Amino acid sequence: MLTIRELSKTYANGVHALNRVTLDIPRGMFGLLGPNGAGKSSLMRTLATLQEPDSGEAFLEGPSGERIDVLRDKDAVRRQLGYLPQDFGVYPKVSAEDLLEHFAVLKGLTDRRQRRETVEGLLQQVNLWDARKRKLGTYSGGMRQRFGIAQALLGDPRLVIVDEPTAGLDPEERNRFLNLLAEIGENVAVILSTHIVEDVTDLCPTMAIMNRGQVLLTGKPADAIGALQAQVWRKQVTKATLPDYEARHTVLSTRLVGGHPVIHVFSAQRPEEGFEAVAPDLEDVYFQRLRLQAKAA
Numbered sequence: 120m121l122t123i124r125e126l127s128k129t130y131a132n133g134v135h136a137l138n139r140v141t142l143d144i145p146r147g148m149f150g151l152l153g154p155n156g157a158g159k160s161s162l163m164r165t166l167a168t169l170q171e172p173d174s175g176e177a178f179l180e181g182p183s184g185e186r187i188d189v190l191r192d193k194d195a196v197r198r199q200l201g202y203l204p205q206d207f208g209v210y211p212k213v214s215a216e217d218l219l220e221h222f223a224v225l226k227g228l229t230d231r232r233q234r235r236e237t238v239e240g241l242l243q244q245v246n247l248w249d250a251r252k253r254k255l256g257t258y259s260g261g262m263r264q265r266f267g268i269a270q271a272l273l274g275d276p277r278l279v280i281v282d283e284p285t286a287g288l289d290p291e292e293r294n295r296f297l298n299l300l301a302e303i304g305e306n307v308a309v310i311l312s313t314h315i316v317e318d319v320t321d322l323c324p325t326m327a328i329m330n331r332g333q334v335l336l337t338g339k340p341a342d343a344i345g346a347l348q349a350q351v352w353r354k355q356v357t358k359a360t361l362p363d364y365e366a367r368h369t370v371l372s373t374r375l376v377g378g379h380p381v382i383h384v385f386s387a388q389r390p391e392e393g394f395e396a397v398a399p400d401l402e403d404v405y406f407q408r409l410r411l412q413a414k415a416a
């Protein structure tokens with residue numbers, strides 16, 4: 120659905136935000152996972168035609184199978200695009216229904232009856248129908264994000280980009296929001312950028328891990344997890360000995376369990392006495408890739 124080739128971007132301050140990013144993004148949910156500053160927003164903004172890369176290409180498959188040049192044919196891309204930016208702001212004194220109606224006009228839905236049907240349908244789809252007359256300023260974070268998805272879906276986009284949408288949502292709102300995205304992903308390509316590993320584990324059939332402008336891994340989460348089989352080991356240690364373990368081993372993560380640090384270590388063999396093998400998960404994959412990159416630097 121979307122092919123990205125060798126996209127690079129260096130900002131005026133010298134930061135390499137994108138370093139030859141190459142990705143193939145199919146229909147369905149695609150998780151773009153990376154820590155803060157990885158370059159996710161730079162990539163999302165580039166695909167949303169809001170900023171220019173220094174070099175590289177990107178092509179989107181159009182409704183009749185035609186190739187749309189994302190970097191050159193911006194209007195054609197925008198007609199196929201729904202975008203929920205990281206800092207999506209709403210007018211607090213306006214109702215959801217009125218603002219969505221307003222966005223629909225901007226999106227070119229000129230026929231009044233058709234527009235009303237679209238707005239109603241979207242408010243129902245994102246479960247805000249009962250709250251449609253309320254001012255957006257009274258909405259919870261999750262409701263605001265669901266409103267953000269409604270505006271992104273105006274005009275039946277084939278590509279939906281959502282940038283860090285679950286940050287700051289409580290678990291219930293987060294689940295609700297992710298379920299909504301999964302439903303949308305049945306028909307179109309949805310790129311979900313996030314630094315929350317579970318967002319990707321729970322619902323993305325394909326994914327990429329990104330850091331410092333580079334793609335460190337791309338593929339199916341299950342394959343990446345499978346490749347780490349029998350190479351992740353766990354041990355409970357003390358706070359005092361933790362730095363020694365970190366010096367001797369590739370420590371992927373440290374978690375306090377009952378006040379004691381429990382470490383996950385990446386190693387082809389049992390690192391030493393007292394370590395037990397654990398089934399790897401996507402968090403192990405994520406940290407292993409970040410550690411490998413740090414070592415190579």
Ligand SMILES: Nc1ncnc2c1ncn2[C@@H]1O[C@H](COP(=O)(O)OP(=O)(O)OP(=O)(O)O)[C@@H](O)[C@H]1O
Pocket residue numbers: 130131132134135136153154155156157158159160161162283
């Ligand atoms: N307009 C800009 N000018 C200069 N540097 C920038 C600009 N925008 C982003 N950066 C820098 O580029 C790098 C990548 O930023 P980007 O926002 O793309 O990352 P991110 O993965 O989306 O992280 P976050 O979740 O914090 O937004 C960071 O080091 C950031 O400080």
